[in-house]
Amino acid sequence: xxxxxxxMAEMKEAxxxxxxxxLRGLRAIKAEIIKAKTEPGANGQVSEETELKMLQKMVxxxxxxxxxxxxxxxxxxxxxxxxxxxVIERFLPKQMSEAELxxxxxxxxxxxxxxxxxxxxxxxxAATKQLAGKADGKAISxxxxxxxxx
Numbered sequence: 001x002x003x004x005x006x007x008m009a010e011m012k013e014a015x016x017x018x019x020x021x022x023l024r025g026l027r028a029i030k031a032e033i034i035k036a037k038t039e040p041g042a043n044g045q046v047s048e049e050t051e052l053k054m055l056q057k058m059v060x061x062x063x064x065x066x067x068x069x070x071x072x073x074x075x076x077x078x079x080x081x082x083x084x085x086x087v088i089e090r091f092l093p094k095q096m097s098e099a100e101l102x103x104x105x106x107x108x109x110x111x112x113x114x115x116x117x118x119x120x121x122x123x124x125x126a127a128t129k130q131l132a133g134k135a136d137g138k139a140i141s142x143x144x145x146x147x148x149x150x
Contacts, residue, residue, distance in 0.1 A: 003051045025087025052133045096135045
């Protein structure tokens with residue numbers, strides 16, 4: 001079953017159970033799917049890769065907003081962002097732990113022959129392709145910097 005069908009089924013359940021937080025998150029995902037389907041060249045279809053990128057982008061946007069709301073002591077808005085992040089992350093693949101990420105990056109560094117922080121671009125290019133959906137870009141970048149500066 002595709003993402004859109006999962007979202008629709010979950011929306012029905014959320015409406016029945018009157019779970020506002022879940023429903024808000026699901027509606028946001030559905031809106032993004034509809035937007036992606038109507039983009040030029042999409043032909044009313046959204047690939048799994050596009051869905052994954054879309055969900056990651058949504059989580060990143062909400063995390064950025066969450067940081068701002070916390071800095072401004074807006075706990076009410078921060079709470080809503082946290083709830084939506086939790087809903088969206090349910091549809092993303094399991095994220096790698098820090099240890100798993102470093103292990104994968106060590107392999108990538110060896111494959112690319114990177115030896116210093118100057119080679120970071122080479123490593124990041126390969127890492128973002130291989131670890132797409134499994135790790136956040138910021139986490140990958142931080143781990144690569146740490147591993148290359150040893």
